Amino acid sequence: MNLNKENITPMMKQYLDIKKEHKDKILLFRLGDFYEMFFEDALIVSKELDLTLTKRASSGSNTPMCGFPYHVAQSYISRLINRGYKVAICEQVEDPKLAKSLVKREVIQVLTPGTFTDPNYLKGGENNFLLSLFIKNNSVYISYSDYSTGELYTTSKVFLNSDNLIKFFTDEYYRINPSEILINKQNNKKVVNAIEGLNTYVNYIDDFSYDYTVINEKNRFLINKDIIKDLDALGSKNLVNDFSSVNILLNYLAETQKMGLNHLNSIVYYDSDKFMTIDENSRQNLELVRGSNTGSKSESLLGVLDNCKTSMGSRELKKWIEEPLKNKEKIEYRYEIIDTFIKDFILLDKIASYLKNIYDIERLSVKIAKETVTPKDLISLADSLDSINKIKEILATCDYKIFNDLSDEIEPLSEIKSRISEMIMEDPPANFEENPFIRTGFSEDLDQLFDISSRGKEWILKLEDKERKDTGIKNLKIKYNKILGYFIEVTKSFTDKVPDSYIRKQTLVGSERYFCIELKEMESKLLTSREDALKMQMDLFNDLRKELINNIHNIQILSKAISKIDILASLADTAIKNNYVKPIINNNGIIDIKDGRHAIVEKSMTDERFIANDTILDNMDNMIHIITGPNMAGKSTYMRQVAIIVIMAQIGSFVPASYANISIIDKLFTRIGASDNLSRGESTFMVEMKEVANIINNATKDSLVILDEVGRGTSTYDGISLAWAIVENIAENIKAKTLFATHYHELVELSKKYKSVTNLTIEVENQEDNIIFLRKIVEGYSDNSYGIEVAKLAGINESILNRANEILYTISEDKDIKILSSSGSIKQESLEDPAKNKLISDISQIDINNISPLESLNLLNKIIQEIRKIL
Numbered sequence: 085m086n087l088n089k090e091n092i093t094p095m096m097k098q099y100l101d102i103k104k105e106h107k108d109k110i111l112l113f114r115l116g117d118f119y120e121m122f123f124e125d126a127l128i129v130s131k132e133l134d135l136t137l138t139k140r141a142s143s144g145s146n147t148p149m150c151g152f153p154y155h156v157a158q159s160y161i162s163r164l165i166n167r168g169y170k171v172a173i174c175e176q177v178e179d180p181k182l183a184k185s186l187v188k189r190e191v192i193q194v195l196t197p198g199t200f201t202d203p204n205y206l207k208g209g210e211n212n213f214l215l216s217l218f219i220k221n222n223s224v225y226i227s228y229s230d231y232s233t234g235e236l237y238t239t240s241k242v243f244l245n246s247d248n249l250i251k252f253f254t255d256e257y258y259r260i261n262p263s264e265i266l267i268n269k270q271n272n273k274k275v276v277n278a279i280e281g282l283n284t285y286v287n288y289i290d291d292f293s294y295d296y297t298v299i300n301e302k303n304r305f306l307i308n309k310d311i312i313k314d315l316d317a318l319g320s321k322n323l324v325n326d327f328s329s330v331n332i333l334l335n336y337l338a339e340t341q342k343m344g345l346n347h348l349n350s351i352v353y354y355d356s357d358k359f360m361t362i363d364e365n366s367r368q369n370l371e372l373v374r375g376s377n378t379g380s381k382s383e384s385l386l387g388v389l390d391n392c393k394t395s396m397g398s399r400e401l402k403k404w405i406e407e408p409l410k411n412k413e414k415i416e417y418r419y420e421i422i423d424t425f426i427k428d429f430i431l432l433d434k435i436a437s438y439l440k441n442i443y444d445i446e447r448l449s450v451k452i453a454k455e456t457v458t459p460k461d462l463i464s465l466a467d468s469l470d471s472i473n474k475i476k477e478i479l480a481t482c483d484y485k486i487f488n489d490l491s492d493e494i495e496p497l498s499e500i501k502s503r504i505s506e507m508i509m510e511d512p513p514a515n516f517e518e519n520p521f522i523r524t525g526f527s528e529d530l531d532q533l534f535d536i537s538s539r540g541k542e543w544i545l546k547l548e549d550k551e552r553k554d555t556g557i558k559n560l561k562i563k564y565n566k567i568l569g570y571f572i573e574v575t576k577s578f579t580d581k582v583p584d585s586y587i588r589k590q591t592l593v594g595s596e597r598y599f600c601i602e603l604k605e606m607e608s609k610l611l612t613s614r615e616d617a618l619k620m621q622m623d624l625f626n627d628l629r630k631e632l633i634n635n636i637h638n639i640q641i642l643s644k645a646i647s648k649i650d651i652l653a654s655l656a657d658t659a660i661k662n663n664y665v666k667p668i669i670n671n672n673g674i675i676d677i678k679d680g681r682h683a684i685v686e687k688s689m690t691d692e693r694f695i696a697n698d699t700i701l702d703n704m705d706n707m708i709h710i711i712t713g714p715n716m717a718g719k720s721t722y723m724r725q726v727a728i729i730v731i732m733a734q735i736g737s738f739v740p741a742s743y744a745n746i747s748i749i750d751k752l753f754t755r756i757g758a759s760d761n762l763s764r765g766e767s768t769f770m771v772e773m774k775e776v777a778n779i780i781n782n783a784t785k786d787s788l789v790i791l792d793e794v795g796r797g798t799s800t801y802d803g804i805s806l807a808w809a810i811v812e813n814i815a816e817n818i819k820a821k822t823l824f825a826t827h828y829h830e831l832v833e834l835s836k837k838y839k840s841v842t843n844l845t846i847e848v849e850n851q852e853d854n855i856i857f858l859r860k861i862v863e864g865y866s867d868n869s870y871g872i873e874v875a876k877l878a879g880i881n882e883s884i885l886n887r888a889n890e891i892l893y894t895i896s897e898d899k900d901i902k903i904l905s906s907s908g909s910i911k912q913e914s915l916e917d918p919a920k921n922k923l924i925s926d927i928s929q930i931d932i933n934n935i936s937p938l939e940s941l942n943l944l945n946k947i948i949q950e951i952r953k954i955l
Contacts, residue, residue, distance in 0.1 A: 198264030209398030397650030408734035418736025425656035459512035533617035713846030769797030
């Protein structure tokens with residue numbers, strides 16, 4: 085930035101002074117009808133948005149510069165926000181016509197990934213959360229808010245060590261999926277590394293005030309009942325810390341948005357222990373809200389269940405899926421509503437038809453708070469309230485008490501609807517600041533002013549017609565713009581016919597502009613009446629905007645009530661279309677599923693029927709299932725479908741089965757697939773073992789554990805030993821309901837040691853040289869993984885397959901030790917030497933009846949190592 089500070093222009097000095105306060109942001113500097121960027125900002129924006137980079141001659145320096153029109157700014161801003169930039173909006177805060185010198189400019193708003201609210205660029209079915217973390221010692225305080233909807237949630241937990249703390253907040257991070265994180269400055273390197281490893285925008289807050297008055301001012305927030313109990317228990321000493329993350333979040337919003345936070349008027353305190361715990365690995369493995377391969381909602385459980393008619397319902401359903409309930413009564417309440425909808429599908433269809441007409445009124449709250457809501461927005465709100473009132477009437481007058489009670493939760497806000505309807509015309513113009521939008525009859529004074537303005541237009545048309553006839557200039561036009569006012573425009577080819585009474589006003593390339601005394605006299609009357617009318621109209625509209633601010637919380641409560649109805653209607657519709665059944669929910673530790681199906685896989689299948697399977701799990705004889713069988717036969721699909729059915733049952737949904745009796749699960753864990761974390765120096769096997777460690781350390785007897793191919797990332801004998809020991813630990817200590825798929829066929833022997841272990845396998849049909857996977861789970865086990873057959877199905881070269889079969893046969897049939905010769909063939913190795921004879925002697929003395937399976941595996945591994953030394 086090479087500027088001669090002595091010769092710098094006043095405007096550039098103003099820019100530099102403002103930029104100094106916003107060094108970490110892209111500064112959009114308003115100049116007339118454009119937002120301009122200079123210096124480094126111009127270089128960044130021109131590259132990111134593919135804009136033409138120009139230069140501004142300023143005090144002898146060519147300053148890099150680019151810009152875009154203010155009226156299309158949102159599309160450009162959204163692209164910058166999506167790339168992780170903060171954007172400071174610097175506006176002209178006084179009328180340029182009234183400015184005595186340099187127009188006054190100020191930053192009126194800072195937009196960040198977590199505070200962007202434009203509904204045209206936010207996904208309707210997804211929240212845009214700003215997450216705040218306050219970590220002190222081993223305590224973590226989490227708050228998060230969607231500024232576009234006014235939702236605000238908070239929670240806190242104390243841990244024995246930082247590892248558990250990090251695990252908790254990273255799982256919460258992935259559940260919440262925020263666009264931006266705020267956190268107090270950290271000295272804990274583990275915490276810093278974990279935070280920086282997250283793929284999101286992070287702000288470290290240096291100057292944090294521990295004063296919590298910001299949330300206690302004049303009962304500013306309506307705190308839900310759960311938090312009131314917790315606050316009473318905490319006492320005043322810990323109150324400051326408990327609201328620290330809320331303070332960080334609110335202070336940041338107030339600082340960036342430069343206005344009141346009227347729509348953030350309630351705190352929801354949530355206790356994560358009241359919901360089923362699902363860690364991030366399990367969320368990804370089970371594809372709860374997005375497909376693991378594409379990241380698409382359509383390939384997820386959310387995509388299957390989301391037939392919601394409103395964006396509010398879709399956002400809330402996503403929360404339900406990520407937070408399955410553990411309260412039996414609340415789950416059964418949802419079942420009852422869904423069941424009633426299914427029994428009366430005509431009523432369901434009526435409700436759905438009105439839900440379709442409901443606008444995203446929840447996201448209107450931020451516009452109402454900012455007083456930027458438009459007449460079109462309010463007509464959408466009024467139409468929505470009309471549909472909501474119809475829904476209330478249907479539920480209130482039907483024959484089902486549960487629906488009558490549901491109707492009582494709906495407050496249709498009739499006064500707001502009436503106020504909007506009597507003021508705003510049915511189809512108001514988009515450019516409402518320059519055109520009438522208030523109904524005729526609402527204000528006599530306003531009607532008179534617009535009438536004068538309207539009659540003035542008629543007068544202009546009559547004058548235009550008169551002047552054409554008097555002058556003989558057929559293309560003469562009377563026009564208007566804000567700078568010149570009204571004027572007569574004549575093309576160059578007819579200027580010789582212009583009468584002497586016309587006074588030249590402006591010369592253009594192809595035409596001349598004039599005025600006459602008659603037009604000038606009428607102009608002041610026309611402009612005054614129109615300007616007065618538009619000003620009076622905006623004054624009336626702004627009064628209505630202020631009235632609506634007092635109803636923001638009521639609108640938000642109403643949106644939640646409608647969201648719930650929308651979700652339950654959607655789940656009923658999904659159950660009907662997909663042939664789902666109402667589950668029985670229990671606290672007895674039993675999971676009994678008949679003809680269970682995988683909801684996501686089933687939806688994607690078009691050419692074949694999904695093969696259903698039964699499941700029985702309990703805390704006694706069916707606690708652990710060891711599942712063997714070939715790859716590609718359906719083991720993973722089966723295990724996932726059990727987990728998904730359990731989750732569906734606990735969110736209150738019907739499930740894909742002919743019968744389901746589901747025990748409430750406190751935690752669900754899955755260890756599926758191979759992945760690494762090379763950026764942290766962690767191999768696939770290390771990641772696998774960390775995930776298993778998390779399961780072993782946190783699972784309880786009420787948990788459901790899904791383990792797929794544990795131990796495959798290391799040598800065969802290490803892997804078998806680990807897998808065996810893990811199953812033993814679950815059987816003896818944790819006693820969690822477990823599905824364990826494996827190619828270690830040796831593990832089926834565990835069923836002889838533990839009554840709680842059952843062997844299951846996938847049925848396979850052999851046809852000549854081919855195999856057919858029947859996808860059916862049956863009791864028993866398989867000692868063949870059909871790896872070569874699967875390789876054949878995958879298209880492996882036939883010569884490789886033949887060689888593999890030859891090696892497999894030789895290894896299986898020949899009991900002596902073998903090695904590959906240099907030619908690639910297999911040959912026998914003599915064991916006639918002292919070392920080998922000693923090894924044979926040691927082996928012959930082993931008493932296999934007095935050692936455990938695990939000891940035998942360890943001994944076998946030791947023998948193999950000795951043989952390798954000899955060879």
